[in-house]
Amino acid sequence: MQRLSTPLRRIALAAICAGAAGCASFSPDGGYAEVRQLAQQRSGGAIPSTAPGAGSVEHQVAALLAKPLSADDAVTVALLNNRGLQAGYAELGIAEADLVQAGRIANPVFSFGRLKSHEGIEIERKLMLPVIGLLTMPVTTRLERRRYEQAQLRAASEVLRTADATRRAWYGAVAAQQSAEYMEQVKNAAEASAELARRMAVAGNWSKLQHAREQAFYADSVAQLARARQTRTVEREKLTRLMGLSSPTAFTLPQRLPDLPAAPREVMDAEAQAMNNRLDMLMAQKELAGLASSLSLTRVTRFVNLLDLSYLRNTGETGERATGYEIELQIPLFDWGSTRVAKAEAMYMQAVHRAAGFAVDARSQVRESYGAYRTAYDLARHYRDEVVPLKKRIADEQLLRYNGMLISVFELLADAREQVVSVNAAIEAQRDYWIADAALQAALTGAGDSAAAATPAPRAGSAAPAQH
Template identity: 55%
Template sequence: MNTRGIEMANFHSYLRLTRLTPLAAALLLAGCASFSPDGGMAEVAALADARTGVPDALSAGDGEDRLAPLLAQPLSADGAVRIALMNNPGMKSALAALGASEADLVQSGRLRNPGLSFGRSHGSEGHEIERGVSVDLAGLLTMPMRLNIERGRFEQAKLQAASQAVQLASDTRRAYFTAVAAVQTEQFMQRALVSAEAGAQLATRLRQAGNWSRLDQARQQVFYADAVSDLARARHQATAARERLTRLLGLWGRQAAFALPERLPELPARAEEAANIEAQAMEQRLDVQMSKLDAQATASALGLSRVTRFVNVLEVGYTSKSTSAAPRENGYEVALELPLFDWGTARQARAQAIYEQALQRTAGTAVNARSQVREAYSSYRTAYDLARHYRDEVVPLRKTISHEVLLRYNGMLASVFELLSDAREQVASVNAAIDTQRDFWIAQTELQSAINGSGVSTSKD
């Protein structure tokens, strides 16, 4: 064979190789599609750990032996979050949903089972037998694209699970601070009731001795009656807040008897600065990342729609036909759906519209995230300033006033009525101080959720 003949042979061999390469690649991808060792849990745990401030909570699993040490002492905010991530049934359900998404990914890397046909007929010249094997060639050719699409969806599922973990952590912190504040308020209202009851008894004696008017006695009795009502409301609020926290922790039975601290944590020495919170939100917020992945997956689906616009059903198969009076006939057949009525333009237009929708959804998510993080910081800073104002100004002034009124009363320069009136005002100031301190810790939680999670929670349970 001359040189030109060798070159032509090599060229034809190259053409055959290039034709087989996509098929070989698809078969290789099909062979590589398998389940991961942990179902994506490691990535979900890493995303959640970086945003909840409680490392190794998701990966630790649940169990009485892990919960017992956390429940043996008064819960901290981080301890409550750890229990919720380990034990909340909704969180477990979200993690279990990862399995379904991974199964879709693995399924997209597997070919449809081949079809086998067999036929036998009788005629005047004998009987005829037909045999056939068909393979989904279109599925094989589009497998890489389908794998990419499902891989993107699996990434979205992992982000969704991590987002639920971050949201659960935020909800748990809110419920925790609300419950502790309710305990603190209930205890203070119990002390206020004792004081109000003593005042009511004193007012009754003074009235009997003729030293107090009927009006003064009625005012003190109303203060006592209000204190009774306020304590009843405080007890219910403490119970309701504790039960909400219990539901988030996924506890029941003896586990629900966990202890809470008697007071909220002290305010930090200084408030956090705004710095680059918008940039942090764009980089760290999981809903922004999910929206981007959704747009990418939609773009991949649009590409797949274009590939299959004309070729919707393409199967290739081997056929074998034999009759009793003739030798066997071998060959192949290709089944192709002809685009005579449906040219796929509607599907392509729909895919393009969905992609446009995904892009606008991504832009809207980014705009909302920037706005939410600015609003959350304003709420955080206002709550910090108010809580500090009550701690450093209002409560100390109220204590000073109470001390001076008591000194004047002891020196017979102030009446019992003034002393009891000051007690009523002190109750209102202390309750407001507890509320502002609670609001600060909740606002801090909201700010972290706006930066790291999916924005402010609207959940009520």
């Protein structure tokens, strides 16, 4: 049997070395450790060390749901149990499979032919190795590595987006529950006032106009309570979906929102911080690097993108054996690869403009979110320190006058009704502050639509009652 020629031996040796060096393997956790590290560096809370969908998730979720759910606990449950987030991790597994596949040599192709004629039998054997894939393996592996890193960034961004949405949903659910409970108290007080007015009207001590006013306020309070209850249901269901739970009764919430901090946080160099930390900017940079490498590869292989090497070992009709090799390549006769190069260049420039647009949007979102954060804090503090205490002082003064029999019970109730709008507005201002705080964090990390998140939610249950 004839030995391989020197060029063939060199190519075979290169193939073996490349195969040994480029044979990648799967990570034990599917790349979750890198995703968790990226998200942990940009998150305001802890990221679970357990990947979503793991076997021990049910016990962790059950332990968190057994007590009143805090905002951090709700985020943890969502990161462990959200089905959409688990689907995103499946995309990460697909990208890792592509990376491992890029580091492996394509299987050689063996062909066997047998021809029979009157002179005898002719046998043809061919072992073909795709050389172009072997030569471009280092470049394609780097490309798939960047795509895998982009997939990790997308997964980390989805983690932060889910955490941000869950945190804002928790604030909305707690505020809606707090407003509904307060409106329940208002409705009960209005019902008692309306009943007392009815009895006094029957006794002839009140006019029909006074009786109608009390009845109107009671009717308004019933309508506001119905809206508050519906808002509570909507906000609680939103939180339930984000946490991946099957029932809104599977968890309990605290009675009140967290108190305002003593002072608003100051973000130094917010725009520069966003440029360095936002995951969408990092993904755009990875995309640019990947497309630049792809463009270089396209330019190199624009003329020859098919090169196969075959080893031949044939047996003739007379039994004589012949060995040799065969090289197959594509001749750039009609297609010189200009269209592929033009397409790669266009895709690269598209990514350049997209990255520049991301930078403009990121800076604007950070400025807008920080302005909304400071405004929300100032309003919440104004209601806490000025409006609500002032209303309380007025109520205390009215109570003293009632105890001294200087005013009637209905004047006292009328004054109490005026506090309804202020108390509801204070609850909503406190909710808007915490939502704006989450939106600012999202703007600094690129998680979700920060501009939309900075917009306060529609107010429910704050319609002004009839004036008396």
